[in-house]
Amino acid sequence: QSVLTQPPSVSGAPGQRVTISCTGSSSNIGAGYDVQWYQQLPGTAPKLLIYGNSNRPSGVPDRFSGSKSGTSASLAIAGLQAEDEADYYCQFYDSSLSVVVFGGGTKLTVL
Amino acid sequence: QVQLQESGPGLVKPSETLSLTCVVSGYSISSGYNWGWIRQPPGKGLEWIGSIYHSGSTYYSPSLKSRVTISVDTSKNQFSLKLSSVTAADTAVYYCARPRNSGWFGAFEIWGQGTMVTVSS
Numbered sequence: 345q346s347v348l349t350q351p352p353s354v355s356g357a358p359g360q361r362v363t364i365s366c367t368g369s370s371s372n373i374g375a376g377y378d379v380q381w382y383q384q385l386p387g388t389a390p391k392l393l394i395y396g397n398s399n400r401p402s403g404v405p406d407r408f409s410g411s412k413s414g415t416s417a418s419l420a421i422a423g424l425q426a427e428d429e430a431d432y433y434c435q436f437y438d439s440s441l442s443v444v445v446f447g448g449g450t451k452l453t454v455l
Numbered sequence: 456q457v458q459l460q461e462s463g464p465g466l467v468k469p470s471e472t473l474s475l476t477c478v479v480s481g482y483s484i485s486s487g488y489n490w491g492w493i494r495q496p497p498g499k500g501l502e503w504i505g506s507i508y509h510s511g512s513t514y515y516s517p518s519l520k521s522r523v524t525i526s527v528d529t530s531k532n533q534f535s536l537k538l539s540s541v542t543a544a545d546t547a548v549y550y551c552a553r554p555r556n557s558g559w560f561g562a563f564e565i566w567g568q569g570t571m572v573t574v575s576s
Contacts, residue, residue, distance in 0.1 A: 389566035444503035
């Protein structure tokens with residue numbers, strides 16, 4: 345049971361915008377720790393999608409955006425495409441404990 | 456371009472020690488970064504196992520700390536994972552990974568392809 349809670353699944357039609365939430369608490373996200381997001385396509389290693397709450401590594405389409413507010417973070421995917429169907433994970437580093445924490449993951453289905 | 460490659464036995468017996476190595480190419484481990492191990496049981500989410508700084512400082516998941524040892528061999532440009540007293544619950548794909556920036560934890564930007572380890576007699 346992770347300290348970061350994600351919805352098990354979300355879905356959307358092609359072209360739509362979906363958001364995936366990552367809910368923490370005042371001791372993690374709310375304490376100011378940065379949140380990262382990963383995309384994991386079936387049978388592949390995770391890919392860093394967003395770092396530092398809202399920054400995209402080069403090569404990641406700007407359809408993907410991250411934000412953080414209070415004790416939660418969100419990943420938004422605009423203009424949904426079939427190839428976006430994957431599992432998505434949030435993650436933060438608790439520097440007070442020197443521990444990396446992943447959320448439970450969210451499966452995105454493109455209808 | 457930096458690449459990571461995991462290697463090790465795909466089958467480990469219960470109560471024995473799982474041993475994996477991550478060979479790094481395209482970058483000298485001794486130059487920096489916290490190098491990490493992450494695992495993923497079949498059909499489940501990602502779990503951070505631990506990380507090691509190039510100098511040898513280690514950081515472990517509290518839930519696995521009593522059974523985990525991560526070490527680095529700069530002469531071979533690789534780092535290793537040992538997990539003792541394994542059970543079926545340790546069956547997973549094991550990944551090695553490097554963060555985006557040196558000194559960072561998490562924000563793993565470079566990943567190995569992963570290696571499946573099954574714990575079974």
